[in-house]
Amino acid sequence: MIEVQGLSKRFGTVQVLTDINAVFAKGQVNQIIGKSGSGKSVLAKCIVGLHKPEEGKVLYEGRSFHDMEAEDMRGIRQEIGMLFQGSALFDSMSVLENVMFPLKMFSAMARSEMEDRAHVCLKRVNILDKDALYPAELSGGMQKRVGIARAIAMNPKYLFCDEPNSGLDPQTSIVIDELIKELTEEFNTTTIVITHDMNSVMETGENIIFIHKGRMWWKGGREELLHSDNKELNEFIFASALMRQVKKAMIKNG
């Protein structure tokens, strides 16, 4: 479980996040949603410690992350797997080397064990026989899947996915969303997915927080989402034509 308490972040004079409070539950796909530029990625980066917030706390199982000794912080980091918006695979390494990288860096495994572990992860995301290819030779969807394989290589307790389906076609998006949901249940991870895609919200969102202009504007479950009377949330949800159709149908059926 991860808790965020009163978190604020600014860059120079620009206030990006203001007083964010949230709880992200274990074994669930927690979602951070909001328009692009609203501060979702910055929030995620504050939670994982890539940015240091000016105020507030981030608690991992009740322990305050930013107050920890460097050693403990590194310990938590090794329990975090993160899928980045652009996959962030290392260009100079092959698919296999990318997935093996965290193992090489932090495990005491022999090379053959590392390869086995990497193959298990790659198989789990359905990337087969692509070991020797380089990231530039993969499609966007495959890059994301390799990114997920790398993120789960160390058996993370916490899984972060920043816009896992940005730049993907709708079908591939669904595959990725389902994969993330399955992995979360399989390994009981605390998963945080950042998205602005209503499809994935409706597909996999369990515990949702809506960020608007750097503030936490709304939180709740998927069912409550469509019936909320929060104006900004509604604007966000029904920005797409498809969702407007859904709304019309809902009104028609009472």
Place this chain on the structure above:
Amino acid sequence: MSIILHIGRYFMLLRDTLSRPERVSLYWKRTVEEMDLLGVKSLGIVALLSVFMGAVITIQTSTNIDSAWIPSYVVGFTTRQSTILEFSPTIISLILAGKVGSNIAAEIGSMRVKEQIDALDIMGVNSAGYLILPKIVASVLMNPFLVMISMFLSIFGGWLAGVGTGIISTEAFIEGIQYDFDPFTVIYALIKTVVFAFIITTVSAYQGYYTSGGTREVGISSTRAVVYSDVVILIANYALTQLLLI
């Protein structure tokens, strides 16, 4: 950002870079790769430049001191002195700043904008150390070899041009390059080279590491890497010359 902030941040990055590596064997493997990329792959341009510069120095010296009072071995002497003291360590380092510096800034900068550095940090890897330290070690080890090769080839180029154009005999040239030779000049040159290698890699890595934005900014960082490395090399060159030779 003011220059003071940049300098402060540069030294902070340096501190992170030089802190203990988590996997020495991995770092060493990366260092060997960088030695090839930054060192061996620069041999061609260094060789080409050195031969031609030596040739030009020889011809210019001999045409400028065309006087019966000055013995002809002075041509070889001057070629040797200017090659060892200035041309090989300084000019070659400036050239390497252009080739290697821009490469380092572009590579690290694009890793930054593609969030690959964040990915390293998230895993708990010391990204500064992992990316920058192997480059520093590789350049500091390789550049002295490049410069020694340059010295040799520059003098060789001088001889080739001198004898080829008939302005000096082989005997006079050899006498010149042996005349009043002080081995300390070579040590002085290599000390400068090591300092310049450190400047090129760290200044360029700094530019790359703190890139923000997109591909356009990577280009800007890469240009800055070359300009700032050159400026710092020139300042350091002046300081070292005063320190070591006076």
